[in-house]
Amino acid sequence: MTLILGIESTCDETAAAIVEDGVRVRSSVIATQFELHAHYRGVVPEIASRAHIENILPVIEESLAKSGVTLADVDAVAVAHRPGLIGSLLIGVTAAKTLAWSLGKPLIGVDHVHAHLYSVMLGEGARGEGQGARSAEAESASTLIPRPSPLFPAIGLVCSGGHTALYRVEDWTRVSLIGKTIDDAVGEAYDKVSAILGLGYPGGPIIDALAEQGDPKSIRFPRSTLGKESLNFSFSGLKTSVLYHVRGHQGKERLPEALSAQDRANVAASFQAACIDVLIDKIGKAIRQYGAKSVIVGGGVSANRGLRAALSRVRVPGFVPPFAYCTDNAAMIAGLGHVLLESGVQTNLALDAVTMSAIR
Ligand code: KG4
Ligand code: ZN
Numbered sequence: 001m002t003l004i005l006g007i008e009s010t011c012d013e014t015a016a017a018i019v020e021d022g023v024r025v026r027s028s029v030i031a032t033q034f035e036l037h038a039h040y041r042g043v044v045p046e047i048a049s050r051a052h053i054e055n056i057l058p059v060i061e062e063s064l065a066k067s068g069v070t071l072a073d074v075d076a077v078a079v080a081h082r083p084g085l086i087g088s089l090l091i092g093v094t095a096a097k098t099l100a101w102s103l104g105k106p107l108i109g110v111d112h113v114h115a116h117l118y119s120v121m122l123g124e125g126a127r128g129e130g131q132g133a134r135s136a137e138a139e140s141a142s143t144l145i146p147r148p149s150p151l152f153p154a155i156g157l158v159c160s161g162g163h164t165a166l167y168r169v170e171d172w173t174r175v176s177l178i179g180k181t182i183d184d185a186v187g188e189a190y191d192k193v194s195a196i197l198g199l200g201y202p203g204g205p206i207i208d209a210l211a212e213q214g215d216p217k218s219i220r221f222p223r224s225t226l227g228k229e230s231l232n233f234s235f236s237g238l239k240t241s242v243l244y245h246v247r248g249h250q251g252k253e254r255l256p257e258a259l260s261a262q263d264r265a266n267v268a269a270s271f272q273a274a275c276i277d278v279l280i281d282k283i284g285k286a287i288r289q290y291g292a293k294s295v296i297v298g299g300g301v302s303a304n305r306g307l308r309a310a311l312s313r314v315r316v317p318g319f320v321p322p323f324a325y326c327t328d329n330a331a332m333i334a335g336l337g338h339v340l341l342e343s344g345v346q347t348n349l350a351l352d353a354v355t356m357s358a359i360r
Pocket of ligand 1: 011159160161162163186187188190191202203204205208299300301302303304305326327328
């Protein structure tokens with residue numbers, strides 16, 4: 001049995017997890033900062049780094065306590081060292097290096113986006129499915145049913161607040177970028193549409209719930225394809241179209257409150273339908289172009305119920321993470337860390353925090 005301590009601090013979640021043999025989540029603790037950033041409707045880097053400093057040691061300690069594992073039992077320390085906000089990354093990387101050095105254990109640098117794909121392998125958390133993606137407090141998940149592995153080659157889609165990109169996944173260690181957004185990430189569009197409607201942050205779960213009460217065919221928002229065979233995405237036109245629909249055109253502006261509750265639900269449902277149509281269309285194209293045998297979807301937007309249901313429109317089997325591991329977490333870092341360790345990848349103490357993903 002191999003136990004990996006995973007550490008995640010790339011953006012606004014401070015997280016630590018203990019994962020057994022790369023798939024069984026013994027503990028997954030997340031200190032989210034969204035209340036600190038809600039007022040600004042986006043992550044403020046300086047506030048994020050300060051909160052990581054305060055949270056990192058308590059979160060690591062809690063992940064050990066909840067899993068019943070001591071530092072002496074840990075076989076290696078894995079840390080998300082890219083991509084992300086540099087001040088945020090540095091806190092996790094420094095904590096991981098210090099632990100690995102003082103314990104004399106291997107250190108493994110993990111790419112956060114790569115780990116979002118791997119999250120489909122994580123065992124169902126005891127408080128995972130059905131809980132929603134994010135809890136305000138630290139979250140624990142600890143049982144132990146591993147999930148089936150996707151068939152390779154697979155197409156991977158990472159859709160989150162910071163990323164929307166398609167990957168060809170040869171196996172868990174060989175991943176290459178085949179398409180990405182040329183402007184907004186889809187999660188960012190969800191957050192902005194929520195703001196346009198005068199609703200809260202983060203917008204994804206709010207729009208997801210509201211969409212259930214609306215008619216997805218009521219408004220025909222644009223679906224940007226960027227050309228017949230393109231695997232790139234664009235969501236800024238869709239966002240602007242929602243803005244004009246809700247707020248009106250110049251000279252005739254109105255407040256979101258001018259819309260009835262049903263109108264707002266219709267906007268949410270129609271916006272969501274446009275996002276999902278584009279994501280599913282691009283996944284389908286990528287499958288055809290690369291002869292993929294399965295599709296893997298990870299990142300915060302993979303918690304979206306509409307998107308999860310729409311994967312049945314794809315002609316190969318779809319794999320999504322348990323709800324608890326869709327948004328940022330450290331279990332996915334520890335899990336992929338295990339795979340990398342097994343394949344002989346090890347990092348030395350010169351490991352750097354890097355803002356860009358390694359997969360380009
Ligand atoms: O993966 P994540 O925690 O952070 C990044 O790496 O960016 O993703 C956060 C994003 C936010 O934009 C949030 O609004 C979106 O994921 N999100 C959702 C849902 N839950 C979270 N979007 C659509 N539907 C959801 N249910
Ligand atoms: Zn993420």
